[in-house]
Amino acid sequence: MADILEIQGLSKRYGSVQALDQLSINVPEGSIFGLLGPNGSGKTTTLGIVLDVINASAGSFQWFGQPMSKTTKRRIGALLETPNFYPYLTGEQNLRIASDVKRVDHSQVQRSLEMVGLANRKHDKFKGYSLGMKQRLAIGSALLGNPEVLVLDEPTNGLDPEGIAEVRALILDVAAQGKTIVLASHLLDEVEKVCTHMAVLRTGKLKAQGPVSSIMATNDLVFISGGAPLEQLLQVARTLPLVAQAQQVQQQVQLTLREGVDSTALNRAFFDQGIALGQLVVRKKSLESQFLEIIKADNA
Numbered sequence: 649m650a651d652i653l654e655i656q657g658l659s660k661r662y663g664s665v666q667a668l669d670q671l672s673i674n675v676p677e678g679s680i681f682g683l684l685g686p687n688g689s690g691k692t693t694t695l696g697i698v699l700d701v702i703n704a705s706a707g708s709f710q711w712f713g714q715p716m717s718k719t720t721k722r723r724i725g726a727l728l729e730t731p732n733f734y735p736y737l738t739g740e741q742n743l744r745i746a747s748d749v750k751r752v753d754h755s756q757v758q759r760s761l762e763m764v765g766l767a768n769r770k771h772d773k774f775k776g777y778s779l780g781m782k783q784r785l786a787i788g789s790a791l792l793g794n795p796e797v798l799v800l801d802e803p804t805n806g807l808d809p810e811g812i813a814e815v816r817a818l819i820l821d822v823a824a825q826g827k828t829i830v831l832a833s834h835l836l837d838e839v840e841k842v843c844t845h846m847a848v849l850r851t852g853k854l855k856a857q858g859p860v861s862s863i864m865a866t867n868d869l870v871f872i873s874g875g876a877p878l879e880q881l882l883q884v885a886r887t888l889p890l891v892a893q894a895q896q897v898q899q900q901v902q903l904t905l906r907e908g909v910d911s912t913a914l915n916r917a918f919f920d921q922g923i924a925l926g927q928l929v930v931r932k933k934s935l936e937s938q939f940l941e942i943i944k945a946d947n948a
């Protein structure tokens with residue numbers, strides 16, 4: 649997969665605040681890329697820079713392997729903040745105005761309305777739309793001109809649960825039509841549910857990056873029991889080089905394995921110590937606990 653966006657060593661300073669610190673990120677073509685981080689971690693600044701509305705203090709970026717230009721910009725649709733739609737105009741009328749501003753042909757309006765599932769409500773006034781529909785119209789506006797990439801900043805912020813579900817489904821839908829999506833979110837759950845790839849930001853620094861599945865696959869938790877009393881399991885586990893961390897959790901011993909170690913090796917290691925484990929369960933750590941660990945490590 650080629651990278652549609654490459655960011656190299658991006659830094660941004662606002663006075664005494666180092667908003668971004670040597671950030672390097674690659675966004676693969678066709679991915680739904682989540683920029684995950686708590687408030688103030690630099691997500692909006694990153695998106696602002698790559699959309700050419702904020703100047704970087706240092707570093708560079710390329711879209712489609714090229715520096716930013718008018719032509720490149722036309723290939724990117726963005727929604728950084730909620731557009732000001734006219735409440736008394738219909739969804740269609742609002743998108744017509746948006747297409748005039750963007751200098752995009754009016755024929756694009758119907759296409760956009762269809763993409764965001766509002767074609768059958770296009771004659772309704774904007775003020776009558778649900779929160780989810782309003783946000784879908786905003787995404788429709790970003791899709792005018794049929795860009796290859798869609799950039800969204802916190803696309804579900806301020807929505808009700810129904811709206812959140814609608815917008816997440818829409819993002820998956822738009823991606824299924826071949827577009828790359830870059831979205832910023834402070835919600836771990838959102839990135840886990842929607843994104844294929846992710847970068848974790850903390851105080852302007854990159855903490856992790858890669859396919860969501862591989863980031864989640866590291867540091868699995870393993871629960872063992874049986875074959876020996878719990879105290880003994882715990883004691884042996886703590887002597888094994890392939891175990892990074894061991895503690896008792898209810899009637900089991902919870903282990904974190906070192907990177908690259910699988911559960912078969914663990915089983916064998918116990919067997920070598922004369923213990924045939926009764927039960928061994930691998931549970932993938934939730935993205936949330938990993939994320940919190942990354943944050944914790946950063947603060948340490």
Ligand SMILES: Nc1ncnc2c1ncn2[C@@H]1O[C@H](COP(=O)(O)OP(=O)(O)OP(=O)(O)O)[C@@H](O)[C@H]1O
Binds near residue numbers: 665685690692693834
């Ligand atoms: N125009 C500005 N002037 C001064 N400091 C700024 C400015 N914009 C952002 N910052 C600071 O830069 C840091 C990164 O902010 P940024 O908005 O990029 O983070 P974020 O992850 O998008 O957070 P949020 O979701 O709260 O917007 C924060 O410490 C913020 O206070």
